[in-house]
Amino acid sequence: MSNLARGCLLGIEHLDRKDIFSILQLARRMNPSKPPPRLRGRRVLLLFYEPSTRTRSSFEVAAKALGAVTVLVQASGSSIEKGESLLDTGYTLRALGADVIVIRHPNAGAAMLLARHLDIPVVNAGDGMHEHPSQALLDAYTILRHKRTIDGLRVLIVGDIYHSRVARSACFLLSKLGARVTLCGPPEFVPDIASTLAPGIAVGRDLQEGLRGCDVVMLLRVQTERLAGEKIGLDQYIAGFQMTSGRLKWAKKDAILMHPGPIIRGLELTGEVADSPQSVIVEEVANGVPVRMAILARAVEKA
Numbered sequence: 001m002s003n004l005a006r007g008c009l010l011g012i013e014h015l016d017r018k019d020i021f022s023i024l025q026l027a028r029r030m031n032p033s034k035p036p037p038r039l040r041g042r043r044v045l046l047l048f049y050e051p052s053t054r055t056r057s058s059f060e061v062a063a064k065a066l067g068a069v070t071v072l073v074q075a076s077g078s079s080i081e082k083g084e085s086l087l088d089t090g091y092t093l094r095a096l097g098a099d100v101i102v103i104r105h106p107n108a109g110a111a112m113l114l115a116r117h118l119d120i121p122v123v124n125a126g127d128g129m130h131e132h133p134s135q136a137l138l139d140a141y142t143i144l145r146h147k148r149t150i151d152g153l154r155v156l157i158v159g160d161i162y163h164s165r166v167a168r169s170a171c172f173l174l175s176k177l178g179a180r181v182t183l184c185g186p187p188e189f190v191p192d193i194a195s196t197l198a199p200g201i202a203v204g205r206d207l208q209e210g211l212r213g214c215d216v217v218m219l220l221r222v223q224t225e226r227l228a229g230e231k232i233g234l235d236q237y238i239a240g241f242q243m244t245s246g247r248l249k250w251a252k253k254d255a256i257l258m259h260p261g262p263i264i265r266g267l268e269l270t271g272e273v274a275d276s277p278q279s280v281i282v283e284e285v286a287n288g289v290p291v292r293m294a295i296l297a298r299a300v301e302k303a
Helices: 017-028 054-065 086-095 110-117 133-146 165-176 192-196 207-211 234-241 281-302
Strands: 043-048 069-074 100-105 122-127 154-158 180-184 201-204 216-219 256-258
Touching (some): 017 133, 017 281, 043 086, 054 100, 054 122, 054 133, 054 281, 110 122, 133 165, 165 180, 192 201, 256 281
Parallel strands (some): 043 069, 043 100, 100 122, 154 180, 216 256
């Protein structure tokens, strides 16, 4: 059964091309400036166990644009802090009239657990090192604003693949749509087994080789806290994998540069690259609103 049953969106791995294109097509019809009131009278609960700026704000703006009432529940300052279980928190929010729950959680499978026990749509806004489906969808939406199709594109994903739920969802989605994806980074961040994530995935260690002929460059945040105990240090990462204007020239002239944020200027990329004409980083943030409007509208309609 598709994880869009009952309007849930729990991951990309088990979606088919039809599901993906259905959401993207609905997103194209969403105009945040003149939104349809599809969620008028509905309550969208934002259940965030982890800090978030872009994803949380984007879902909140999307829900309110569609006419919904939103309530934010965070781990700090709630019963979660007192030890309440995830399921009991879910039951409480449902009893309070939640029509949709959008959840971010540090543990993989948290969204799936809620979806199995609640009779309302659950949307995964990131669960541990598992998936971040709405980010993958908005990235695909962004790519299609600049490229005619994803099929056949050469995509390079650079950075900490091992710990990244963004990378996992991107690999699932891009491979389903026919892209040729190369994962690039040091062995500590990109183990060889990463090539088995999805069909058409390759692993590379040489940034110049990976960039050559590339249509899309997707950078990931380097989680400096993950470097403790690793053989590679920040200086080594910067020397080998930081995106500079000189290195970006190795890609195609019309290649676009992406990053899910938050960006760390001077680490995974230079300020010049972040602000370059090829950068669509700010556009990605903006595109999160129509895509998440589509996800929420579909959730309610299929509930």
